[in-house]
């Protein structure tokens with residue numbers, strides 16, 4: 001039997017309810033309710049409570065570091081980390097990242113210097129990072145994109161040779177282990193600290209939240225003070241600080257999520273493989289598939305739509321899927337350097353980042369994660385196949401509705 005017509009061509013949408021990228025994972029409700037009761041019984045809602053402590057221990061163990069410092073979100077965590085490290089001047093960052101990486105620097109009066117990514121990994125290109133280092137450079141910032149590590153060994157070596165720290169925005173990479181070092185280990189190669197996000201769209205969440213991972217005890221202490229108004233101890237304020245604390249409900253939510261993390265990762269891996277296999281023979285589309293780290297979380301299914309070989313453009317395919325209630329997304333498009341406040345800077349400032357722009361123009365992230373079932377993948381893949389097969393009709397319909 002032929003498949004039903006595409007929604008864009010007059011058929012019914014594949015799904016009655018939208019399928020999103022990054023639908024939140026909801027841990028088992030009875031366990032959440034039990035944690036909630038414990039919090040309410042204890043009448044301890046925030047300020048370094050026992051759930052935040054437990055979450056920090058679990059995160060530290062899971063990532064193989066000595067310290068995890070929970071925060072209200074990853075953006076503020078990045079800011080406080082930059083501040084705690086005393087960075088001044090420029091930081092080198094990839095432009096293909098969530099805008100928060102760059103904005104966090106600006107809030108801390110640092111200048112982001114955008115550099116290229118490697119088209120294979122989508123992570124910062126170590127050679128480009130090395131070439132961008134100058135006397136103004138305060139730190140290298142790698143981003144562990146798509147739940148996988150960037151090239152920490154090479155970046156750490158480059159940072160080490162330049163006498164600057166390597167810091168990682170690991171917001172998307174909860175569960176992914178990388179080598180961390182303390183500032184007392186100048187010859188070691190690794191990151192001084194990394195920042196994970198526990199935002200609702202991440203592999204496991206605390207609704208809003210984040211954490212800084214490090215092996216540096218003094219840095220962890222400093223970060224604890226910074227997140228709590230500069231308090232050291234019961235009522236002594238020793239420095240400037242802010243309120244970046246995580247509350248107990250959020251911590252409990254994340255703890256229950258972490259208990260399920262291994263199963264979620266297994267599910268994510270299966271979903272991604274299913275997509276990959278079912279779309280393997282289609283022209284002009286492929287899956288982003290760098291050599292995977294054993295601890296990658298596989299939270300994102302990243303389809304690459306080749307502008308020359310694919311019969312539809314990335315955006316045409318996206319709109320066709322939207323009509324099916326499949327809310328596939330562009331990511332980081334068109335690159336941070338082309339977003340404000342960076343895009344309107346003078347031409348002499350604008351970086352030349354062709355690899356970044358090509359990747360940003362090709363990426364289409366498909367619904368994946370715990371809310372997407374294998375049956376969903378079959379249906380979504382079938383609609384992608386149909387869309388490419390019927391590309392002439394699809395394009396015509398899109399053009400007609402755009403001019404209407």
Ligand SMILES: Cc1ncc(COP(=O)(O)O)c(C=O)c1O
Pocket residue numbers: 073074075076097098100101143169171172197198199209210
């Ligand atoms: C790469 C990257 N950096 C930073 C952030 C910011 O995280 P948060 O939403 O927890 O502030 C995100 C999350 O959306 C991200 O993907």
